[in-house]
Amino acid sequence: MKVLSGIFKQKCPVCHKGNIFSGWNPFNWGKMNTECSNCATNFEKEPGFFYGAMYVSYALAIAESVGIFILCQLFFERFLDPAMIIFILAGIALFSTTNYKLSRVIWVYLFIKKPKV
Numbered sequence: 001m002k003v004l005s006g007i008f009k010q011k012c013p014v015c016h017k018g019n020i021f022s023g024w025n026p027f028n029w030g031k032m033n034t035e036c037s038n039c040a041t042n043f044e045k046e047p048g049f050f051y052g053a054m055y056v057s058y059a060l061a062i063a064e065s066v067g068i069f070i071l072c073q074l075f076f077e078r079f080l081d082p083a084m085i086i087f088i089l090a091g092i093a094l095f096s097t098t099n100y101k102l103s104r105v106i107w108v109y110l111f112i113k114k115p116k117v
């Protein structure tokens, strides 16, 4: 539970206290901190570390698209209506800042662990 809570609160994966992003607003791009303000854990292990977060962002966008598609089934008579594409694209655009932050946070949690003593 601490991991899920840390991911959604965008906290450091090691100490769960320092912020990964400077602003917590999900609809703002914000600025990513290079290291934890509490325990000085470096969030970017190597140059280009966050390229892999694109795969996480892609998975999040697909999941949201499927969710919007299922939601569209309540309002459209046809199973596949071309107008659904507009809603799905609008949803992806609306959640893009959230996906950007969430994918990076998940990526950090996947690869930066608390060192074993």
Ligand SMILES: [Zn+2]
Residues within 6 Å of the ligand: 012, 013, 014, 015, 016, 017, 018, 036, 037, 038, 039, 040, 041
């Ligand atoms: Zn920390």
